[in-house]
């Protein structure tokens with residue numbers, strides 16, 4: 193019988209390669225896996241919750257039915273705050289940083305997350321996802337943690353990843369040693385290794401951009417998209433779900449370029465640097481792809497705000513480079 197490797201076993205094996213490792217990171221990750229399983233279960237019942245919600249927004253236990261992004265946020269916070277591995281957290285859904293309550297021990301890591309990205313798609317059964325990024329915390333025990341502790345460039349990430357709640361639930365992560373994907377097997381309740389050492393094709397066959405924004409685009413974006421459409425040297429098709437994790441995951445496996453550039457409407461971009469762009473940029477680069485704003489490598493940006501937005505061009509290496517060239521040429 194062929195046995196599959198569970199994510200927790202895989203993490204332990206990775207940990208054994210670093211003899212000095214305390215195992216704290218592996219424990220932290222196990223808590224994140226638990227949160228992902230709970231969110232996955234809830235996302236899968238979303239249709240049922242809506243049915244129950246229609247009778248007065250109470251579930252069968254008589255509790256208020258929460259919005260799923262709020263539920264996902266609370267699940268991550270409550271699961272992670274007790275472990276003693278985190279010093280603090282930051283969520284795309286919460287304005288300020290999330291401190292670990294005084295009665296719990298503090299650890300040496302910071303967790304940043306987008307609890308349920310693309311949540312406007314839930315009602316129509318489109319895949320959504322959780323995105324996460326783990327940083328080291330430089331604050332010493334007893335020192336008050338501030339927003340500044342979170343403002344680290346993407347290159348400082350210890351780990352990043354996402355969980356996509358789709359036709360199956362898949363967790364993809366990197367710690368800087370390649371990218372691996374695990375599929376949740378509901379019959380055993382474990383994430384099992386399904387995509388070892390993912391490599392993104394260097395050349396894209398898919399492009400993903402919200403073309404309804406084309407009237408607001410700057411010349412560099414228009415030039416690149418026109419170039420794709422006129423290209424005869426490759427098979428290119430357009431695919432845009434409007435759920436970043438779903439668009440990114442498909443392009444990672446099949447080869448593609450995703451763009452959410454700054455334009456005349458979203459002058460700072462739409463996507464968040466710390467919760468969306470950096471974690472996915474780390475995955476893209478580790479899989480042999482790239483992530484750029486058009487002007488600079490995403491992971492080199494020195495953040496100045498917790499909820500900073502950014503322009504994002506991410507995916508297959510050659511295509512990100514081509515989009516960057518169009519962007520820079522257009523600026524003269």
Ligand code: AHM
Pocket residue numbers: 284306308309310311312402434435436437462
């Ligand atoms: P959210 O974090 O509020 O869910 O917004 C982010 C989402 C991404 O998942 C997706 O790529 C993008 O917004 C789609 O935006 P648009 O509808 O403007 O194309």
Ligand code: MG
Pocket residue numbers: 284306308309310468
């Ligand atoms: Mg989001």
